[in-house]
Amino acid sequence: MKFKTGLLALLLALLAAGQAFAGVTVPAxxxxxxxxxxxxxxxxxxxxxxxxxxxIExxxxxxxxxxxxxxxxxxxxxxVFIDGDYSKPVIIAARKGSATYPAASGLKAGAHSFLITKRNEGEEGGTFFQGLELADGGKLLPPPPRKQRHIEFFGDSITTGMGNESPDDGPDHLLKDxxxxxxxxxxxxxxxxAEAHITSQSGIGIMISWFPFTMPDFYDQLSAVGNNxxxxxxxSWTPDVVVVNLFQNDSWLIDREKRLSPMPTDEQRIAAYRTFVQKVRALYPxxxxxxxxGSMDAVKEGSKWPGYVRTAVDQMAAQGDQRIDTIVFPWTGxxxxxxxxxxxxxxxxxxAFIRQKMGW
Structure with a gap:
């Protein structure tokens, strides 16, 4: 009898475990x-x-x-944000290869929302999304309406957010930050x-980067994993507003590191910036x-680099482009x-600047 009772308890435990792990698969x-x-x-x-x-939301x-x-x-x-609580993300540190990552449990009955966002960039490689697992009996509901406003950003590490969650006295390079x-x-x-497309890469410039390709090589890629x-x-997607925040790496690599020889003239720097922005304008008339x-040291007092940007914009405006302007984020030191x-x-x-210009 004890044997049969133990066997029954084991079977019930296995059944309960099976129910606990049972779920609803949502394909990608x-x-x-x-x-x-x-x-x-x-x-x-x-x-x-x-x-x-x-x-993904x-x-x-x-x-x-x-x-x-x-x-x-x-x-x-x-x-991973649940029910619009942006103050308490579940952070997934992805392991190499395929894995399933718990993001929420013990939720109350009823409808919930999720938002999954990629924290970092293409230099960390790509990630294949393979779907979701919901609790047994759960189901996916219709998604929220898409936002009607679109903004695209072309930028470098500042636009990506490199080191933004590091302490002020901490290192900039840790992936978790x-x-x-x-x-x-x-x-x-x-x-x-607004919906945003963030077309950025740490270390990238317009004339020169910390690696062999520049934004004019990179901006038109589907994949952000290297130059490809x-x-x-x-x-397929058209922005109402485009923000270009580049030239920080050019300032370091040209003026400080002396990586370009011969050293480009002021006119050549302005022309390189203007040529890239004109490519963007041709795509999005x-x-x-x-x-x-900004807001790093390319905008510090005495720097010529804000002037290069302003001059390029002034030249485009003089040629008839009336939907373009300049903004400088101040360097705090x-x-x-x-x-x-x-x-x-x-x-x-x-x-505030975009609201004024767009009436948003």
């Missing part, structure tokens, strides 16, 4: 998932996220949510209720273009990459 190609950003859908069952700030029922990822290098980090969600770019987009032959379809610079508080200040400045 579900029409009720909302994707935002330059995402590679070559395989709809496992789209690849590589650009900072790319995101949706609504669901059930007591739990888990995220299934296949990461190329094991270096990517993601935020890079969070695009709290960069000026993403903060501005949220403040303006993928092609973004610019007709109706967009309002904001040529930004802080020697590292901007921290969250500086990003918030820059976002407030940019948000």
């Amino acid at each position: 190609d579900s029409a009720q998932l909302q994707y935002i950003g330059r995402i590679d859908f070559a395989d709809r069952a496992r789209p690849m996220l590589s650009w900072p700030g790319t995101s 949706g609504n669901f029922t059930g007591a739990s949510l888990a995220v299934k990822l296949d990461d190329q290098q094991g270096k990517n980090f993601f935020n 890079k969070n695009n969600f709290m960069s000026y770019s993403s903060i501005t987009a949220r403040a303006l209720n 032959d993928t092609h973004w379809d610019f007709s 109706k967009a309002y273009i904001v040529c930004a610079l 802080f020697g590292g990459h901007p921290r969250v508080k500086q990003h918030q200040a820059n976002a407030a400045q940019l948000t």
Whole structure:
């Protein structure tokens, strides 16, 4: 009798365990998932996220949510926000290869929302999204309506958010401290209720970068993983506003590091910037273009680099471009990459500027 009782208890325990792990699989190609950003859908069952700030959101029922990822290098980090609580993200530190990551449990009955955002950028490799796991009986609901306003950012580490969550006296380079969600770019987009595409790469410049390719080589890619032959379809998503925040790395590499020989003249620097912005203008003839610079030492007192940007913009305006302007984020004297508080200040400045120009 004891044997039969023990066997029954074991069977019941196994059954309970099976029920606990039972769940509802949501495939990555579900029409009720909302994707935002330059995402590679070559395989709809496992789209690849590589650009900072790319995101997936949706609504669901059930007591739990888990995220299934296949990461190329094991270096990517993601935020998962539940029910619009941006103050308490679940942070996924993706391991190399395929894995399932719990993101929420013990949720109350009824509808819930989720937002998954990529914290870092293409230099950490791409991540294939393989779908979701909901609690047994849970289901995916129709997604929220898409935002009607669109902003695209072309930038470097400042736009990405390199080191923004590091302490002021901490290092800038740790992957865990890079969070695009709290960069000026993403903060501005949220403040303006706009979808954002963050086309940025730490270390990149217009004339020269800390690696062999520049933004004019990089800006038209579908994948942000290095310099590659993928092609973004610019007709698939059109921004109302474009923010260009480049030249910080050029200032270091040209003036400080002397990496270009012969040294480019002022006129050549202005022409290089103008040529890139004209490429953007050709792609987006109706967009309002904001040529930004800062808030690192390229804008410190005595720097010529803000003047290069202003002159290039003035030249384009003189040629008839009336939907373009300049904004400079002030340098605070802080020697590292901007921290969250500086990003918030820059976002407030940019948000007010765009509201004025666009009537938003």
